[in-house]
Amino acid sequence: DKPKPDMITGGFPCQDISSANKTGKGLDGKRSSLFYEIIRICDEIPSVQHVFLENVGRIVTTDIINVIKKTFTERGFDFKYVVLTAKQFGAPHTRRRCFMIATKNFAVLKEVRLTWEDRWGDIPDNMIRVNSLEEKNEMKYRCCLCGNSVVPACVASAYNHMVHGETLPTLNIKLNIWMKSDYIEICKPLWATPYASFNLYKPYKLKSYRSTCVLFNQIWYSIGNEHRRTTEWTINPQFLEWMMGYPNDYTK
Numbered sequence: 569d570k571p572k573p574d575m576i577t578g579g580f581p582c583q584d585i586s587s588a589n590k591t592g593k594g595l596d597g598k599r600s601s602l603f604y605e606i607i608r609i610c611d612e613i614p615s616v617q618h619v620f621l622e623n624v625g626r627i628v629t630t631d632i633i634n635v636i637k638k639t640f641t642e643r644g645f646d647f648k649y650v651v652l653t654a655k656q657f658g659a660p661h662t663r664r665r666c667f668m669i670a671t672k673n674f675a676v677l678k679e680v681r682l683t684w685e686d687r688w689g690d691i692p693d694n695m696i697r698v699n700s701l702e703e704k705n706e707m708k709y710r711c712c713l714c715g716n717s718v719v720p721a722c723v724a725s726a727y728n729h730m731v732h733g734e735t736l737p738t739l740n741i742k743l744n745i746w747m748k749s750d751y752i753e754i755c756k757p758l759w760a761t762p763y764a765s766f767n768l769y770k771p772y773k774l775k776s777y778r779s780t781c782v783l784f785n786q787i788w789y790s791i792g793n794e795h796r797r798t799t800e801w802t803i804n805p806q807f808l809e810w811m812m813g814y815p816n817d818y819t820k
Contacts, residue, residue: 572615576606579622579718585632586624594632607639618671620727622718625651625664636668645670648730654813655758656737657721658688661811663761665718667726677731682724687813710805710819715762719813759783762808 584597595603610616619640627633628651637647647670654663671677728734760783809818 573613574615575618575620576609576616577620578606580606582624585627585630594630595635603636607643610643617673618669618677619645621668621670622723623666623668625653625666627666633666640670645672646674650726650729650736652722652726652736654719654722654761657684657719657725657813658686659719659721659811659813660688661759661761663719663722665722667723667730669727669730674731680727681732682727684721684724684813686721687810687815707805711762711808713819714805714808714812714814717812717814721813759811762811 580603581599584592584594584600586592592600595601606619606621610619627636628649633649637649640647647668649666649668651664651666653665654661669677725734725736729736762783805819806816809816
C-alpha cells in the first residue's frame with residue numbers, strides 16, 4: 569500500500585529565486601521548479617491535507633508568492649505566509665525566510681503548538697585546527713547541513729503565528745558579541761548567514777573584500793592575516809550549530 573501522509577513539509581530549492589541569481593527563472597527554473605513536485609504529490613495522494621514550506625524571503629517581493637498561493641487555492645487549500653528573520657529571536661545573523669502553510673483544515677493544525685528553546689548563550693570555540701582529510705570532510709558535511717537548515721525558533725514561531733495567531737517577536741536587536749578563544753577575539757554586531765556551499769578546504773584564499781558578506785571572510789578579516797598562511801583552519805561546525813540555534817553536536 570502507498571503511504572497515506574496528511575502533511576508535507578519541506579523547503580524547495582531557492583537557487584532560481586534567490587536575489588543572488590540575477591537571471592533566475594523563478595519557479596520555472598531547473599532547480600526551484602521542484603516546487604511542482606510537491607504539487608504533484610498533493611494531486612496523487614488525496615490524504616495530504618496540509619503543506620508547510622520554507623524558502624527565501626525574496627519570493628514575497630515578486631509574483632512568485634501569488635503563483636504559489638493560486639496553485640494551492642485552486643486545489644482547495646487555504647494559504648497563509650509570513651516572513652521572519654533569525655535575529656528577531658536573538659540569533660547573531662539575519663537569515664530572512666518565508667514560511668508558508670497551505671491547509672484544507674486549520675482546525676486540525678490548531679491541535680498542535682510548536683515550541684523552541686533559546687540556545688544563543690555561551691559561544692563555543694569558533695575556530696579549530698584539523699589534522700586529517702577525514703576531519704576536514706566531516707566538518708564540510710556538517711557545515712553544509714547548517715547552511716541548508718532552518719532556525720528552529722523561526723519554524724515554531726511561524727507555525728504558531730499562522731495557525732494560532734501568536735504575536736511575532738520584534739526584538740530585532742543587533743547583538744554586541746565578544747568572541748574569545750585561543751585563536752580569535754572578535755566584537756561583531758551580526759554575522760553572515762551560513763552558506764550550504766562552504767569551501768572548507770581553502771578558506772585562506774579569501775583575500776578580497778568583495779565577499780565580506782561570506783562568513784569565512786568575516787572571521788578571517790576579524791583576526792587579520794596572522795593565520796592566513798595556515799591551510800588547516802576552518803569554521804567549527806559547533807559554532808554554526810550555535811548560530812542556527814541547534815544543540816551542541818546536533819549535526820554530528
